[in-house]
Amino acid sequence: MYTSKRNSAFTLIELLVVIAIIAILAAILFPVFAQAREKARQASCLSNQKQLGTALIMYVQDFDESFPISQYIDPISGAPYDWGNAIYPYIKNGTGTAYSPTVTLYNGEGGVFSCPSFPHAQICQYGINLCISHPYYATNPSEPATLAGIDSPSNRVAILEKGATSKVGGDNYSYPTFEVGQWNWAGYLAGVVDGSAQEAQMDLAYDFDRDENAPPDGYPGPGGMPRYRHNKTCNVLFADGHVKAVPRGRLSWAKNIYIPGLYERIPAAAQGAFYGAPY
Numbered sequence: 001m002y003t004s005k006r007n008s009a010f011t012l013i014e015l016l017v018v019i020a021i022i023a024i025l026a027a028i029l030f031p032v033f034a035q036a037r038e039k040a041r042q043a044s045c046l047s048n049q050k051q052l053g054t055a056l057i058m059y060v061q062d063f064d065e066s067f068p069i070s071q072y073i074d075p076i077s078g079a080p081y082d083w084g085n086a087i088y089p090y091i092k093n094g095t096g097t098a099y100s101p102t103v104t105l106y107n108g109e110g111g112v113f114s115c116p117s118f119p120h121a122q123i124c125q126y127g128i129n130l131c132i133s134h135p136y137y138a139t140n141p142s143e144p145a146t147l148a149g150i151d152s153p154s155n156r157v158a159i160l161e162k163g164a165t166s167k168v169g170g171d172n173y174s175y176p177t178f179e180v181g182q183w184n185w186a187g188y189l190a191g192v193v194d195g196s197a198q199e200a201q202m203d204l205a206y207d208f209d210r211d212e213n214a215p216p217d218g219y220p221g222p223g224g225m226p227r228y229r230h231n232k233t234c235n236v237l238f239a240d241g242h243v244k245a246v247p248r249g250r251l252s253w254a255k256n257i258y259i260p261g262l263y264e265r266i267p268a269a270a271q272g273a274f275y276g277a278p279y
Helices: 012-062 083-091 254-255
Strands: 069-075 081-082 098-099 102-107 126-129 159-161 233-238 241-245
Touching: 012 083, 012 102, 012 126, 012 159, 012 233, 081 083
Parallel strands: none
Antiparallel strands: 069 081, 098 102, 126 159, 159 233, 233 241
């Protein structure tokens, strides 16, 4: 009696079915893996901000509850300092840049000053709120803000992560602060005044939620605005020291950015070079 022997190899159809199943599983799982990887990076970024917050609070306690000045130029060395250099002694973490044989700047680069999801090495990946950390201008000096001057520390943003700037000619400068102007958050809206809690003032008026390549967008651009790079959330340190991942659309200029009394004291950026404010 004749019997046929079945070929143990896959047929072409069976092979195509297996390939199709693998492709479907990959399409389902790869985004999940990417989100999980980004979640881990987000956790590392949150840890960075928590450490920055601890250092910031320690600085405030040591300097009569005053926040560091966001940026100034030393009148003797000419070195440009910012708030990262002010809190560095409390954190001892970050990459120093030799400005001169006697001056090393720690202006927010490397270590806890760097988000693992940031696309390239750049200073000031995190920006401080200009309301609480004023710059010091020679022709318009401004005293640093105090903790007592913040009406609701648990709601007011102190530090958040910003977009990357990679400009033409290799200029990767990023602002040490983030933009707090009402016009870039709420826009020129009819009937909206400083401190208004209208729902129309939610989130950004202009879309700078991206990283800048070239050419530059101009001020403030991505380097001066929040970046929701962690699965559409932005890591935020609040003035009371707690950190939180905030989804896009949940930051309100009136509730989280604007600080009555301190916002009005911000010196105009056109006042000239900033000098000599003591840390």
